[in-house]
Amino acid sequence: EAGVxxxxxxxxxxxxxxxxxxxxxISGHDNLYWYRRxxxxxxxxxxxxVKESKQDESGMPNNRFLAxxxxxxxxxxxxxxxxxxxxxxxxxxxxxxxxxxxxxxxxGTRLSVL
Amino acid sequence: AQSVTQPDIxxxxxxxxxxxxxxxxxxxxxxxxxxxxxxxxxxxxxxLKYFSGDTLVQGIKGFEAEFKRSQSSFNLRKPSVHWSDxxxxxxxxxxxxxxxxxxxxxxxxxxxxxxx
Numbered sequence: 001e002a003g004v005x006x007x008x009x010x011x012x013x014x015x016x017x018x019x020x021x022x023x024x025x026i027s028g029h030d031n032l033y034w035y036r037r038x039x040x041x042x043x044x045x046x047x048x049x050v051k052e053s054k055q056d057e058s059g060m061p062n063n064r065f066l067a068x069x070x071x072x073x074x075x076x077x078x079x080x081x082x083x084x085x086x087x088x089x090x091x092x093x094x095x096x097x098x099x100x101x102x103x104x105x106x107x108g109t110r111l112s113v114l
Numbered sequence: 115a116q117s118v119t120q121p122d123i124x125x126x127x128x129x130x131x132x133x134x135x136x137x138x139x140x141x142x143x144x145x146x147x148x149x150x151x152x153x154x155x156x157x158x159x160x161x162l163k164y165f166s167g168d169t170l171v172q173g174i175k176g177f178e179a180e181f182k183r184s185q186s187s188f189n190l191r192k193p194s195v196h197w198s199d200x201x202x203x204x205x206x207x208x209x210x211x212x213x214x215x216x217x218x219x220x221x222x223x224x225x226x227x228x229x230x
Contacts, residue, residue, distance in 0.1 A: 033217065042118075042208065043158075043204065043220040056217060091158065095216070103218060105150070105158035 002026070004106035006092050012112045018080040021109045025074070025094030031055075031093075032075050033103060034067060038088040048091075049075060082113045116141045116207050120221035124169070135190040135224050136204030141209040146161050146208040148218065149179055153201040161203075164188065193202045200228045 005024040013019050025032045034046040046065070047057040060067070061092035064083070069075040079086050089110050093103040117140045127133055141147060146165050150158040162173025171183040172209045188205060202225050206218040 031216070035125070035220075042222045043206075043218075045157075045219070048217055049144040059217070062149075083191075093158075101216065102160055102163060103216070104160075105155040 002093055002105050004094050005059055006090075006106035006109050008109060009021075009107065010110045010112070012046065012114065013082055014082055014114050016081045018078065019111060021077045021111070023075045023077070023092030023106060025092070026096075026104055029094035029096050029104075030072065031091040031095045031101075031103075032069060034075070034077055035091040035093065036088050037091065037108075038085070043091065046077075071095050079103075079111075082111075084113050087113045088109055116145065118205050118207050118221035119220055120203075120205055120224050122224045123222065124225045124227065126220065126227040127230060129197050129222045130194050133192045133226070134205050134227070135198070136203075138186050139188060139205070139207045140186065141207055144183075147179075148179060148206040148208065149173065149177070149190050149229075150199045150204045150206060152223075154179060156203065157179070161190070162201045176188075179215045185204065191217055195226075195228055197228045197230055 007022045030051050032049040035043050037043040045059040048055045049069045052069050067079045089108040091108045093105045095101040095103045121140045142152045148163045149161040152158050161177050162171050164171050164181045172178050177192050204223045205221045208218045
């Protein structure tokens with residue numbers, strides 16, 4: 001069974017550009033989460049999808065970040081325009097049920113904004 | 115608000131020595147507790163979890179952790195460390211039995227170095 005897959009593994013862009021990160025969850029997992037780790041800090045929650053609906057987006061830093069999950073399968077996280085402080089590692093995780101279930105993580109996308 | 119503290123940023127141990135990584139949490143009820151490990155170039159892998167019941171939980175790769183409610187701690191232990199255990203370890207807390215969603219709150223991580 002394939003795990004959580006994230007593309008790309010590394011992205012280097014200039015300030016002001018747009019970047020789109022993609023996450024493919026484990027097949028059949030309705031719950032999908034995005035997290036971010038800024039250099040030297042803790043991994044922080046961004047948002048949670050249940051199928052195609054946003055269940056909790058309390059961790060999204062500002063309106064430059066847009067997450068979608070069309071059809072309830074893969075998800076994208078777009079940053080537009082990117083700022084220097086957006087640099088970090090973006091993790092995606094999925095689980096089969098929302099409460100008390102194990103979240104399986106992808107390898108992350110390392111975003112470098114220059 | 116829930117929070118997790120991992121007081122040790124870096125730890126170095128000799129191969130074969132015992133290991134204990136500390137984790138303290140703050141949560142209003144009985145939480146779900148997790149330890150994840152991240153090896154270079156890899157994603158976060160679950161080592162073990164505590165939901166309820168026996169406070170000593172066994173995980174993969176010979177790791178165990180003990181939930182101590184009175185100390186709000188969930189320390190990770192391994193009796194004999196192998197060189198392949200060198201990685202970064204994260205403690206996390208999630209919404210417990212009283213709900214609160216399932217987003218995880220992580221500590222800042224402990225980087226483990228193993229000396230041969």
